[in-house]
Amino acid sequence: MRHSLPLAPQFYVTAPQPCPYxxxxxxxxxxxxxQGDQAEKLNDALSKQGFRRSQNxxxxxxxxxxxxxxxxxxxxADFQPSKSQRRTLRRNAHLERRATSPWATEEQYALFRRYLDRRHADGGMADMDVFEFAAMIxxxxxxxxxxxxxxxDSGALEAVCLTDVLDDGLSMVYSFYRPDVPQQSLGTWMILDHVEIAREAxxxxxxxxxxxPGSPKMGYKANFSGLQLFRGGQWCAKSARDDFSPELNPSSTDPIAEQVANISLPDTRG
Structure with a gap:
């Protein structure tokens, strides 16, 4: 009987650089x-362990x-929109969703540039050109x-999200939107709509x-009910104790070798 070996990807560590948060x-x-024939299985398995995808x-x-x-x-199952989020849903009722294959367009890039120039002009993606944008998508x-x-009504592109479909959910890889209509809360709107897409699927x-915690850039994520956090090797419901200040509550991390040893890899035996 023929068997294939389990995946054994190699793990690496980047050099330290200033934290953006x-x-x-x-x-x-x-x-x-x-990469390879088992890329989806690896992505599914590692996404459940706190990993994120960026291209390959x-x-x-x-x-x-x-x-x-x-x-x-x-x-x-545990999500319930707040009053503010229900208002966001009503404000954006004029938007129409269109899901397509991952193909970059000039209209997407134009919106992406407007978003970066207004919201993240000094960020790590600020210099991304059209070819790098196409690669990301x-x-x-x-x-x-x-x-x-x-x-x-107008057919104008208002917002975009690159989304991965996992075996247990949707992963919002990167999103961008019109930066000149903050009252529409388009970032929140896209998350709310992805909850609905997941529910439908x-x-x-x-x-x-x-x-x-402690980063204003990421504070909006704590506004969603049903939020779970990956900590200590498992997913747990967010609680009040998670709202700590990193400056006051520094956390230690396990050695790299121990972190890698604790990663569960998918079994690809046929």
Whole structure:
């Protein structure tokens, strides 16, 4: 009887660099390549363990003296929109959802540039050109979709989200939107709509990336009910104790070798 070996990806660590979320701290990432016939199984397995995808790479924060970045997801069954979120749903009722294959367009890039120039002009993606943007959208070895939101009357593109379809949910890889209409709360709107997409598809979770207590950039993620955080090797419902200040509550991390040893890999035996 013939058997294939379990996946054995190689893990690497990036060099430390300034943290984009907490001043005075350094970030470091643990990462591995996402490739081959079993890419989807690897992505599904590692997403459940706090990893995120960026093109053909899976990564997870692995800072030497800080564990403030917590992978976050919404439990669809436990989610209930707040009054503010219900108002956001009503304000954006004029938007139409269109899900397509991961293909970059000039209209998407134009909106992406407006978003970066207004919201993240000094961020790490500020200099991304049209070819790098196309790579971000199109270089995916797994099942991904571009979810576009258009004005039903004018047909104008209002918001975009690159979304991965996992075996247990949707992962919002990257989203951008019109920066000149803050009253519409388009970032929140896209999360609310992805909860609805997951509900319609019978998927239990919507993965939001990392929540960083103490970082204003990430504070909005704590506003969603049903939020779960990956900590200590398991997913737990967010509680009041998670609202700590990283400056007052620094966290230690396990050695890299121990972190890698504790990663569960998918079994690909046929």
């Amino acid at each position: 907490l001043p005075g701290r350094m970030e470091r990432k643990l990462f591995t390549a996402l 790479v899976l990564y997870r924060p692995s800072c030497s003296d800080c564990a403030a970045c917590l992978s976050a997801r919404i439990s669809v 199109e270089e995916t070895p797994i099942r991904s979709r571009v979810v576009e939101y258009l004005d039903q 019978g998927l239990p979770y919507v993965y939001l990336g990392y929540w960083v």
